[in-house]
Amino acid sequence: MKMPEMSPRDFYQVNALHAFSLFASSAEMRFERLTRLAKRLFNVPVAFVSLADAHRPWLSSKHDNAADGRHAFFSEAAAADKLLVVPDTVLDERFQDHPLIGDASVRFYAGCPIRVGNGDQLGTLCLLDNQPRAFNDDDQALLRDLAKMAEQELFAMELATIDELTRVPNRRGFEAMAEQALSLCKRLDKPVSLFYFDLDLFKQINDRFGHAEGDRALQDFSTILTRSFRQSDIIGRLGGDEFAVLLPNTNQQQAEVALRCLDKAIRQHNRASKRDYKLHYSVGFSDSHTEATPTIGDLMQRADARMFENKKAHAQQSAGALTMLLNLLLPTQRKYRH
Numbered sequence: 385m386k387m388p389e390m391s392p393r394d395f396y397q398v399n400a401l402h403a404f405s406l407f408a409s410s411a412e413m414r415f416e417r418l419t420r421l422a423k424r425l426f427n428v429p430v431a432f433v434s435l436a437d438a439h440r441p442w443l444s445s446k447h448d449n450a451a452d453g454r455h456a457f458f459s460e461a462a463a464a465d466k467l468l469v470v471p472d473t474v475l476d477e478r479f480q481d482h483p484l485i486g487d488a489s490v491r492f493y494a495g496c497p498i499r500v501g502n503g504d505q506l507g508t509l510c511l512l513d514n515q516p517r518a519f520n521d522d523d524q525a526l527l528r529d530l531a532k533m534a535e536q537e538l539f540a541m542e543l544a545t546i547d548e549l550t551r552v553p554n555r556r557g558f559e560a561m562a563e564q565a566l567s568l569c570k571r572l573d574k575p576v577s578l579f580y581f582d583l584d585l586f587k588q589i590n591d592r593f594g595h596a597e598g599d600r601a602l603q604d605f606s607t608i609l610t611r612s613f614r615q616s617d618i619i620g621r622l623g624g625d626e627f628a629v630l631l632p633n634t635n636q637q638q639a640e641v642a643l644r645c646l647d648k649a650i651r652q653h654n655r656a657s658k659r660d661y662k663l664h665y666s667v668g669f670s671d672s673h674t675e676a677t678p679t680i681g682d683l684m685q686r687a688d689a690r691m692f693e694n695k696k697a698h699a700q701q702s703a704g705a706l707t708m709l710l711n712l713l714l715p716t717q718r719k720y721r722h
């Protein structure tokens with residue numbers, strides 16, 4: 385559990401990359417048509433889209449290994465922050481130490497960055513050849529156009545899977561990512577925990593302070609979730625004031641520790657914020673150990689039902705406490721009512 389210091393740019397990028405990294409395999413499949421087109425247009429043996437990973441450092445070719453070799457080019461393109469062309473890798477000193485260049489299996493490289501809406505780089509469209517080659521202005525323009533097509537694909541994916549207000553995955557994105565993480569954990573026989581959150585009395589924030597302030601409360605809550613939970617945990621806004629967090633490879637005991645951290649972060653936020661309201665939530669828990677092969681739907685349903693029970697109990701407790709308080713404060717009024 386950690387509370388990393390993140391700039392807004394990092395925050396956006398981690399969210400976007402985290403969301404997209406779990407979609408990487410399907411994204412790479414989606415890009416297959418595009419990379420086939422690139423191969424045919426440029427007549428190169430290899431074309432691929434390399435998606436960045438939030439946890440992968442920007443490797444330099446020196447530190448790369450053969451299996452992960454193509455990322456050296458990717459990081460070079462990222463460092464260059466624009467289209468990068470290496471007509472002959474053997475003659476380019478930036479690539480001298482690279483294992484793929486050692487046996488001259490890659491002689492030509494061209495890579496064009498692929499960006500998301502805010503301009504952050506999410507990956508690179510790469511071409512490789514085992515022959516050195518020239519790459520003129522028309523070729524470069526064509527590669528840029530193909531990278532634009534990849535950006536449009538990513539944009540469509542982002543629209544479909546990321547919640548615009550909070551920048552965390554929406555219900556569709558959450559369910560798809562959580563399903564993948566769950567099946568991975570099942571295969572590795574690792575536990576999975578899930579929290580279902582619903583803000584308390586959120587409607588009152590909207591009603592008393594306006595819809596924009598309600599939006600801000602939702603953004604604050606999702607920022608606190610993102611900062612409190614691990615980057616490997618999957619956070620989603622399911623709709624309205626409901627959120628869920630899936631914690632892969634986490635048992636109930638570990639999940640309780642995570643929840644205490646969140647509680648602490650919420651209390652800190654409520655103390656520090658200068659707003660005339662506080663954030664409160666009800667939460668329900670479920671884990672993969674109570675059923676042999678639960679689906680994400682099962683886990684969400686169970687956690688939602690528990691959240692609802694907790695919310696009811698909470699409301700009854702508050703009502704009970706209020707009645708007690710009234711009994712203490714207003715004994716004479718009670719007399720008159722009878």
Ligand SMILES: Nc1nc2c(ncn2[C@@H]2O[C@H](COP(=O)(O)OP(=O)(O)OP(=O)(O)O)[C@@H](O)[C@H]2O)c(=O)[nH]1
Nearest residue numbers: 582583584585586587588590595596598599624625
């Ligand atoms: N500001 C804002 N409000 C939203 C958004 N989506 C849904 N809402 C509002 O969220 C409110 C949710 O209402 P309720 O489910 O009754 O929530 P609540 O007041 O927290 O009630 P309890 O959960 O019973 O404590 C509704 O008034 C919706 O209009 C949004 O994106 N922004």
